[in-house]
Amino acid sequence: MDELPRRVYGAFADDPTPRRGHVYRELFGGPLDGLLVDVTGWTETERATGAALRTDIGQYGPGGRAVYAPRLEDARVWEWQDDAC
Template sequence: MDARWMLRRVYGADHDDPDPGPRLGHAYVELVGGPLDGLLLDVTGRSRRELADGAALTTEIGAYGAGGRAWYRARPGDGRVWQWEGDTP
């Protein structure tokens, strides 16, 4: 795991979690752009098909507020980085 990731927050970690960073033995992608920029997403155990589909991640800070979702998909040529593609209700 990239050493710089060890200090990053993982998407879905509670704000009061004393250790919101990545866990050893897990696989992560970096979220880039949009409301979740800079977070890591745990993709441990996801199939190639699931990874190819990307993810609609719940967020309160996107364009649609509470309950809205931010779409992220792998950056072409770099599956370790997922780019923001937009928000949806």
């Protein structure tokens, strides 16, 4: 069975696939589970911190955020921490 292409958080619906030459982190758990977030151009400090990403499907609905932070054992994967408003 062929694997479906990965989708990028915040990408346009007409082409949500990863772009060559970009750097991504995989989101694990929470409302954005399975998506990739494009961290191209982020500083090492920003990448090491994680992010609070807007989402309408989290605990707080439209305008809410899902908080993700790098895994200790593999910083390429960001694990869901909590939802925030």
